[in-house]
Amino acid sequence: MEFAAKFAFDMVAFTSVMVLIVLGLGVIASMMGIFNFAHGELVLLGAYTVYLSSEAGLGTWPGLLAAPVVVGLVGFGLERTVIRRFYRTPIIAMLGTYAIGLIIREIVRGLLGGHYKSIPEPIGGAFSLGGIEFSIWRSFIIATTLVVIGGTYLLLARSSIGLRVRGALENPMLARACGISTSRLYALTFTFGAALAGLAGALIVPLYQLSADIGIRFLVQAFLSVMLGGVGSFEGPVLGAAAVGGLAAWLPWVVTPVLADPLVFLIALAIVRVRPQGFIAVGRL
Amino acid sequence: MTMTRRRVLGGASALTAAGWLGSLTGGFVLRPNWAHAAGPIKMGIATDITGPIAPSGNANWQVAQFVVEEINKAGGIQGQPIELHLEDTASDPKIAVGNVRKLIQERRVNVVLGGITSAMRQAIKDPIVNRGRTLYIYPQLYEGQECTRFLFNTGPTPAQQCDRLIPYLIKTMGKRRFAMPSANYVWPQLLNRYARKVIETNGGEVVFEEYYPLDQAEYSATIGKIRDGRVDCVFSTIIAPGLQPFMKQLYESGFQKGGGVVSCVYYDENLLNYHPAQEMEGLVSCLDYFQAVDDPFSKALQEAYSKRFPGTKYLFTAGSASTGMYRGIKLYEAAVKATGGKLGREDVAAAMDNAVLTEGPGGGAQMVPGKMHARMNMYIAICRNDAGRTRYEVVDKADMVEPREC
Numbered sequence: 001m002e003f004a005a006k007f008a009f010d011m012v013a014f015t016s017v018m019v020l021i022v023l024g025l026g027v028i029a030s031m032m033g034i035f036n037f038a039h040g041e042l043v044l045l046g047a048y049t050v051y052l053s054s055e056a057g058l059g060t061w062p063g064l065l066a067a068p069v070v071v072g073l074v075g076f077g078l079e080r081t082v083i084r085r086f087y088r089t090p091i092i093a094m095l096g097t098y099a100i101g102l103i104i105r106e107i108v109r110g111l112l113g114g115h116y117k118s119i120p121e122p123i124g125g126a127f128s129l130g131g132i133e134f135s136i137w138r139s140f141i142i143a144t145t146l147v148v149i150g151g152t153y154l155l156l157a158r159s160s161i162g163l164r165v166r167g168a169l170e171n172p173m174l175a176r177a178c179g180i181s182t183s184r185l186y187a188l189t190f191t192f193g194a195a196l197a198g199l200a201g202a203l204i205v206p207l208y209q210l211s212a213d214i215g216i217r218f219l220v221q222a223f224l225s226v227m228l229g230g231v232g233s234f235e236g237p238v239l240g241a242a243a244v245g246g247l248a249a250w251l252p253w254v255v256t257p258v259l260a261d262p263l264v265f266l267i268a269l270a271i272v273r274v275r276p277q278g279f280i281a282v283g284r285l
Numbered sequence: 286m287t288m289t290r291r292r293v294l295g296g297a298s299a300l301t302a303a304g305w306l307g308s309l310t311g312g313f314v315l316r317p318n319w320a321h322a323a324g325p326i327k328m329g330i331a332t333d334i335t336g337p338i339a340p341s342g343n344a345n346w347q348v349a350q351f352v353v354e355e356i357n358k359a360g361g362i363q364g365q366p367i368e369l370h371l372e373d374t375a376s377d378p379k380i381a382v383g384n385v386r387k388l389i390q391e392r393r394v395n396v397v398l399g400g401i402t403s404a405m406r407q408a409i410k411d412p413i414v415n416r417g418r419t420l421y422i423y424p425q426l427y428e429g430q431e432c433t434r435f436l437f438n439t440g441p442t443p444a445q446q447c448d449r450l451i452p453y454l455i456k457t458m459g460k461r462r463f464a465m466p467s468a469n470y471v472w473p474q475l476l477n478r479y480a481r482k483v484i485e486t487n488g489g490e491v492v493f494e495e496y497y498p499l500d501q502a503e504y505s506a507t508i509g510k511i512r513d514g515r516v517d518c519v520f521s522t523i524i525a526p527g528l529q530p531f532m533k534q535l536y537e538s539g540f541q542k543g544g545g546v547v548s549c550v551y552y553d554e555n556l557l558n559y560h561p562a563q564e565m566e567g568l569v570s571c572l573d574y575f576q577a578v579d580d581p582f583s584k585a586l587q588e589a590y591s592k593r594f595p596g597t598k599y600l601f602t603a604g605s606a607s608t609g610m611y612r613g614i615k616l617y618e619a620a621v622k623a624t625g626g627k628l629g630r631e632d633v634a635a636a637m638d639n640a641v642l643t644e645g646p647g648g649g650a651q652m653v654p655g656k657m658h659a660r661m662n663m664y665i666a667i668c669r670n671d672a673g674r675t676r677y678e679v680v681d682k683a684d685m686v687e688p689r690e691c
Contacts, residue, residue, distance in 0.1 A: 248503060
């Protein structure tokens with residue numbers, strides 16, 4: 001019983017990590033119709049920000065707070081200079097963002113000298129509940145994920161900015177005719193998605209290890225989550241991420257772990273085949 | 286979608302970017318500051334200066350410079366100085382093969398030392414030994430079974446890493462039930478095959494042996510099996526990037542607090558700060574050298590190395606193949622001395638087969654004639670945690686352990 005609770009907790013924690021990473025990717029894909037293959041590297045930049053702050057002797061907290069801002073600004077810069085040129089050609093956008101990601105990744109690899117860096121949790125240790133010990137940092141990630149999901153949902157579904165974003169998504173021509181600057185909205189959306197990636201990177205890096213490949217590891221699974229959940233809605237990618245994360249954590253219990261990874265893809269692809277529109281149908285945001 | 290020139294160029298540049306690092310690597314020569322009528326002995330170093338294995342590769346390159354400079358300072362080998370030629374193998378066997386050919390065909394080196402991973406060794410041994418007709422020395426600890434003629438191995442084998450360690454875990458530390466969580470590639474698979482035999486002949490039991498994708502991020506299923514199987518010793522061959530989450534989840538499950546022991550045979554000083562101190566505490570490793578080994582020669586060697594590379598982040602350790610590199614160069618020196626300065630492959634290989642090194646990091650080494658591997662001292666060390674600072678304490682030493690290969 002005690003271990004069942006502990007492993008249920010581990011699975012929820014891992015699912016939260018997946019959701020955090022997918023959220024930014026999903027928001028950008030849904031709003032702008034672009035699959036941002038540099039998303040993994042935006043996650044990496046968030047993690048790298050935490051590393052820089054702890055190297056500078058400031059500790060990990062300032063880095064954690066700065067990460068979404070820094071990566072959001074990087075995202076803004078990218079959107080204004082490069083990404084905006086890709087809106088009409090989604091396939092080239094994939095290649096282009098992949099190239100951007102590659103450049104960021106190799107630069108960071110160079111800066112790290114190829115080393116893996118260990119970063120301590122801002123709050124380490126465990127707390128005890130009913131005689132069972134839970135990692136504080138994993139709990140913090142779960143809580144933050146819930147807050148971020150809630151906040152993002154409110155922003156997109158309940159605020160006037162969200163209304164304009166949804167309008168621009170539904171019919172960009174009409175939105176522009178109504179005086180909404182879609183180009184500014186897209187820049188804002190991309191910045192927001194990038195900031196989410198930065199936050200995700202900063203939160204997960206103490207669990208894993210800072211290396212240039214920290215983001216790419218999750219990219220394909222995140223991509224799959226968005227496919228599975230359905231592009232165009234807010235809940236879709238979140239549900240997709242929960243499904244992929246849950247499967248990835250649970251499958252090694254029942255099959256050999258080497259098979260678990262491909263099986264996650266197989267199951268997800270089978271679901272996409274049966275339900276090509278994803279869990280949530282398009283355009284309900 | 287119509288294909289415009291811009292679209293084509295955009296796609297092409299994205300693809301070129303995927304391989305952009307590959308074209309940047311070039312060779313490097315370190316010439317001795319004096320000459321000899323017969324010309325220098327050309328020594329090729331083929332190691333990973335860039336890419337994921339770069340930390341080990343750079344340590345190897347520094348150790349090679351360090352040893353060769355010492356040899357040249359002492360008058361070279363039989364009066365001939367050594368000229369060092371470096372080619373980057375870039376942690377990528379495809380790039381490596383081309384660059385190693387440069388060493389052989391353009392630079393015409395007399396011997397090549399290098400390669401860290403087994404994949405790299407497999408890729409470059411044919412261009413060096415068969416097509417290149419050159420002597421090859423491989424310095425890293427590895428899974429064994431490399432019995433190619435003219436390919437000498439100077440790092441420890443599974444027998445050297447397990448024959449002393451596993452009885453120590455079972456008899457001295459009293460652990461019986463082993464779990465073998467492993468990364469899914471050749472080294473863990475062959476090492477485990479050997480370790481399992483040693484565990485079973487010593488009265489231990491393997492509860493499970495499991496392989497994971499190298500970048501697995503979530504291990505709760507593994508931890509569950511460790512706990513359900515009442516495992517008391519985790520013999521891990523998981524490597525980065527899957528390593529950190531595994532060690533963290535294992536520690537958080539309370540395995541070590543419950544008396545469990547983690548053993549991992551590639552842990553050296555580079556990995557001391559890899560995990561938080563409490564996760565490292567009690568980890569048992571077995572290598573041919575630790576910096577805590579305090580024989581005077583090893584100490585002096587370590588000091589000289591730090592003096593040559595002050596504040597370097599590339600340490601002189603066993604896990605990064607640095608000790609194997611040291612041994613390889615010194616054994617080659619001994620072999621060329623024995624041939625009286627003749628550099629022909631057959632002559633040097635015959636002498637190398639019986640080469641003996643009296644002193645080195647962790648002690649001397651002897652090639653086992655006809656076996657392509659070396660006897661060496663092996664040490665068992667346990668990681669201690671002094672209020673957040675980790676260090677290894679050497680708890681056991683075995684003299685001149687047999688490699689048991691070929």
